[in-house]
Amino acid sequence: MKYDFTAIEKKWQKRWMEEKCYAAVNGSDKPKFYGLIEFPYPSGQGLHVGHPRPYTALDIIARKRRMQGYNVLFPIGYDAFGLPTENYAIKNHMHPRTVTETNIKRFTEQLQMLGFSFDWDRVVDTTDPEYYKWTQWIFLKLFEKGLAYKTSMPVNWCTSCKCVLANEEVVNGVCERCGSEVVRREKSQWMLKITEYAQRLIDDLDEVDFIERVKIQQRNWIGRSTGAEVDFTTTTGDVLTVFTTRPDTLFGATYMVMAPEHALIEKWADKLENLDAVREYQAAAARKSDFERTELQKDKTGVRLQGVAAVNPVTSTEIPIFISDYVLASYGTGAIMAVPGHDTRDWEFAKEFGLPIIEVVKGGDVEKEAFTDCATGIMTNSGFLNGLSVDEAKKKITEWLTEKKLGHEKVNYKLRDWVFSRQRYWGEPIPLVYCEKCGWVAIPESELPLRLPDVESYETTDDGESPLSKMTDWVNTTCPHCGGPAKRETDTMPQWAGSSWYYLRYMDPHNPDALVGEDAIKYWHQVDWYNGGMEHTTLHLLYSRFWHKFLYDIGVVPTKEPYMKRTSHGMILGEGGEKMSKSRGNVVNPNDIVDEYGADTLRLYIMFIGDFEKAVPWSSTAVKGCKRFLDRIWNLAENRLEGEEYSKANESEIHKAIKKVGEDIENMKFNTAIATLMSLVNVFYENKPSRGDIKTFLILLSPFAPHIADELWEHQGFEGMANAQPWPAYDESKTVDAEKEIAVQVGGKLKTTVVVPVDADDETVKSIACADEKIRKILTGMEIVKTIVVKNKLINLIIKPKQ
């Protein structure tokens, strides 16, 4: 009989679905395992081969856990709000809801075709009002606790999407999504105070098992630095506060720089002798897009504030103040003390403007370049700090500043608050109203979900307001607080909102009374293993950790962290090693592979293709190898075999394989796990397997290629299904052979190999090695000075000529 993968795969997918083989049970007595993959954005292009890589990986792990006796939650859903859907809907005059439904249907078919063991009764869709009801609920709680606030600020404005972007969404000064120019624009926005959680987001990384590069990237993004705030008095009598990580260099501060947007400049306007030049510089800086700002990094520009100066608190010297756009308004205090001797940027600026450079840390040549090494330098020209190391000086000066009330220790973060409004239609409505009398007021919880109204046009208005703003009968409402006239917020939430808590909804997806029921959260706690892309490390992963911590604070969840373990997969590249993209025309559609070879082959190949963590190019010829492997299995097991025990000839190889495949799955070394299975099949071609051999083999194969495993299981007449069998145990003693082939080296160079009994003692190994003819020849006229034996591996003989 032919291996008719199309029929077989359909048959088993249907049976798994009917018999609910992969349903998770809330409150089961079994130990629980919650495995999670990042739910997809159901785009119009459908699935491409990149999607199933992480899905298959966690599917293998979930299947193995079930076989190990766990109650497994392995869910799937759709992160369906977002711009591409909305843009497509506008272009084709459709409702985004319709587009979303079509796309979800297509994605579902494609996912089911690949045989993933998702629990299809727990599907969530972020655009479902029953879902976003709880997204809105969380927002109201954030608002209630003062963590959501509205502020007017310069924001990143995408000129093409006509939309505000979070800092995380701006890449190299252009829009992450469409690549268009991003400019600064003053807008009133809802913000979430993620910065209030900055320290906890760093500290709690120590409690979770995330791969190191994820932890490092998150720490870098949050960007904690310790230093001091120092107050400088100015000739106007104002205090100009700066943040510095190098308070030790205070004696070397020869000028100051403020961001062009700094508030004190307005206050000083009538004192500035060169106000026109200052205004002109401010205007030029404001006009620059982020892109231009980064482009013009090299040349330092600025304007000196004539008529105002500052006083260095330790030297009492009067020093000039400049404005320059190399100082950012958004970090620290928006002003710095400039120490050109020991900061590269200050040094460049000082050279440009002919400002004095004083050496306060010995060890470099400050005339040639700034000396920034903190480890070796010794303080000089610094009064009471002279002779101290940089670290000692930092400590001493900070104490001194604190005592004199001129400053204090200070920690700063690069992380900024999360811009949470979008002027678009296809997102969760923000459930607030604005009342002239009461200000911003939350709508009552009983009115949730606040549904998206149908509008005629989804396009952003020309002044950058949300399409919802045109819906006057929706916008005009009454204030829940005073009953007077009020207007609804017309901005919607960003795409990241729905994905910030979806893992909780999976635990209890149909609960109408809570985002997750108490029993459900008590049982599932948190995600045990979460796999996702590195591109989400500073966006989704950080945002959802923040929301989870907030939910922990208000008593909704019992754990501080949402995810115990985080791993990451590499991308699948096009055949030429380039990123797969529609424009390059190198996108591989999984449907084509499934049609030609079947889902089991695709699953195997995607896992066999290379190191799971690294990017790998697709190969359309190498897929065949995995199909051949399945064909060879089919040939072996199609007909009923004999013998329930392991066959003598294969027993040891089977025990080794059970061990290796099990360990490899845990370490996500799927490629070598599959190689082990392939080797075992090669062994079966040498020594015909018994029915018992095949039984274990099919169980091991089942997580990787579940359809063919269940089919052949049935052919052999075994009870039940392969996917529901207990994971086989191995006998350690049977994974070692009675004899070992070991290397024989002379002087560290491999000369030959000999076979010795396993665990043979050094003397035995030596005598066997020396008895080898080749070695005997080499040893003629030589004496052995030293012998190194590594058990079961090698023997190394160090020799010299006989005297």
Add this chain to the structure above:
RNA sequence: GCCGGUGUGAUGGAAUUGGUAGACGUGCUUGACUCAAAAUCAAGUGCCCUCGGGCGUGCCGGUUCGAGUCCGGCCACCGGCACCA
């Protein structure tokens, strides 16, 4: 510039963490089957060789009985951050 990572046959990649480099797959060569091709099965496949061996994991050096693996110094490529004081 800073922070991560990678570099192994024609090719995708293995190598129990210092112990026989190249598992497994693709490709290629040869043979069997076939009228023939495909498919399948079997054998071979790092490079050089005077058949004793010699050389090989980006480059140069070091530690070691022994280095793809550890240390020092370079080079190339990929990812992230980027005037963060």
